[in-house]
Amino acid sequence: MTRMPPLDAATLLMAIAVIDTVACIVWLALGEVLRIAPRAARRLSAYHGLCALAWWPALPASMERLVALPLDVIAAGLLAAGVRGLMRVRYGAPDIIAVVMLGLVATALTAGDPDLSSARAVSNIAGGVLALMAAWDVAIGAGFRAGLTAVVVTPYLVLAGGCLWRAGGLLGWMPSGLGVAGLGANAPLAMLRLVVDLTIATGLIALVMQRLIARVRHLTRRDALTGLLNRRAIEDHLARLQALTERGCANAVMVLDVDHFKRINDELGHAGGDAALQHLAAVLGETLRDTDCFGRLGGEEFAVLLPDTDLDGAMLVAERLRGLLQKHPLAWGDKLWPISASFGVATMRAGDAHGHGALSRADAAMYAAKARGRNRVLRAAGEAEFA
Template identity: 85%
Template sequence: MPPLDAATLLMVIAVIDAIACVVWLALGQVLRIAPRAARRISAYHGLLALAWWPALPAAMERLVALPLDVLSAALLAAGVRALMRVRYRAWDIAAVAAAGLLATAATAGDTDLSTARAVANLAGGVLALMAAWDVAAGAGFRAGLTSVVVLPYLVLASGCFWRAGGLLGWMPAGLDLAGLAANAPLALLRLVVDLTIATGLVALVMQRLIARVRHLTRRDALTGVLNRRAFEEHLARLQAQAERGRGHAVLVLDVDHFKRINDELGHAGGDAALQHLARVLGETLRDTDCFGRLGGEEFAVLLPDTDPDGAMRVAERLRQLLQAQPLAWGDKLWPISASFGVATMRAGDAHGRGALARADAAMYAAKARGRNRVLRAVDEAELA
């Protein structure tokens, strides 16, 4: 069987990129999976397919192929950044791409394409490094798997810089690289890199979908806080720590006169009240605290490493915040309050449910004493 030549490998690369272009477009536009990132990655594959299509006339390299190389690299970096949900914008990517395109255009008077090819490779290498950085920062995989996903970007950047160095005469004689059209091993390496990048991007999308599904299965659909099952998992974890001497506290709170709210505002208003409570209280809790909805209008908060007095102060602060921020519904402001029960976790409780039950009983005692107040569990010191 004769070995594959560079032209055949370029055709394979172009076909694979054309297929990937359609697949990513369908993911983004039809399935609505990371649509912004999917559009960019689809455009990356589409431009790359055009740039490497063997039928493209050699005379069009400076005007078409090289600019498409730079633009495709920029779209890949921008697509990766959108997929990683990196918080900074893509101005740096646009700046590198613009510089590469302008520098390539500045070589229009040269009969030799070496400088233009070198500039395009330098821009592509920088953009590949930027994509590698964003993947490393936002992939969310373990270190070993993240390094595997980052590797093809580093290989691509290294190949671009090596090729640019040879074109500019910076490499020793014999170490410079011929272009893909005349270098079958390099074309094969590019094919492997493209396939690896495509596989890694799919893995990143799958990781994002799995994380989204996990998030949805652990969150209350209405308020966005932890659902009861997830809350009880955290409760059991903290109880295991309490068995080893750590001090944790539990708050249980219930919206006062919630039936009246539902009757006066309707169920939509009642839902808005619960969402309002979740937002107001959630904004003031620590990242280490666990805020969940137990059901109906009843919520609970886990306060790790918090003593009884500290838990009372937290509960009182939450009560005051909720009272000070009424619900805006229609053209009126509706006061919202809640009753709080506080309990500390003890060794010997089954999965922490004893502390939850004591806090729940204290919450009902707070309601019996007039609502909109904080009480400790009955076997602990009380503070009205």
């Protein structure tokens, strides 16, 4: 049986260049076609494109100082900047730019030295520092669980360690023969770089896909007009609250409906009606607790789920919301248009099917409030005996 010859460094470098070329195209498509983190995607596309140029085996050796090493530093800076953009960390990139500029200047200062060891060491130090910065940004911004975050951070640490290890060898800080040779003459090092490139690209694309899925899930649970929870999301939260009600927790449901909404639509048009609903969502949403669930059931009807709230507390909340809405008219055109709503309040009871009973009782109380003159709060029928 004939054994396959081991992969040499030149073949591995070709594979790295091909992978970087493909990654360059993928990130360009993600940013420009799908509009996913366009700025960060452009930086990562440029990173992979520069890596493909820097590591392409056909590049003449005489161009290493002028082209390959500066491209390595710039590419490392683009990787760090692209990662920082994807992680959505709040600080900018002046530190990344500073490291890249220092690396380029230090590389240029070695121009008079015929030995490339100093230039290669500078390039590796800059690349190692930038890889560590990228690792830090991934660690604080990935949003994965600790174990998965550690897996995603590892290739950056390996890349940083490899760069700094080689720089130490090039500067004579460690015995010769410890992996000082470059990728073109060191197949194991080239294989390590290939694995690192693959894992970095895979980890970042996985992060993008995870955030894209989270965005889709968010959109499927949100009302497109107001940004509040939609009916499906409200019913899911209602079922969870019902499970807590079965264990003895006090929870309440509030249903409200905009008064004379047809008149608003007729006088202001559909755009004005939409603005009125958005206005209500903004005004009432600011005063609710983070634990409360505020959503749009449909049309001009809304619901608020109040965890750990008894009937008296729910009535107080509803009255506060009613008064708040009345005090904040809608500014439309050059006029202020008064907005009011009718509220129905009910407590959740053990035995209700997924909490739908409480929602129905609150809805009936809301219609009773409308029948009694609108712009008022009513508790559901029979609530006194359960309070």
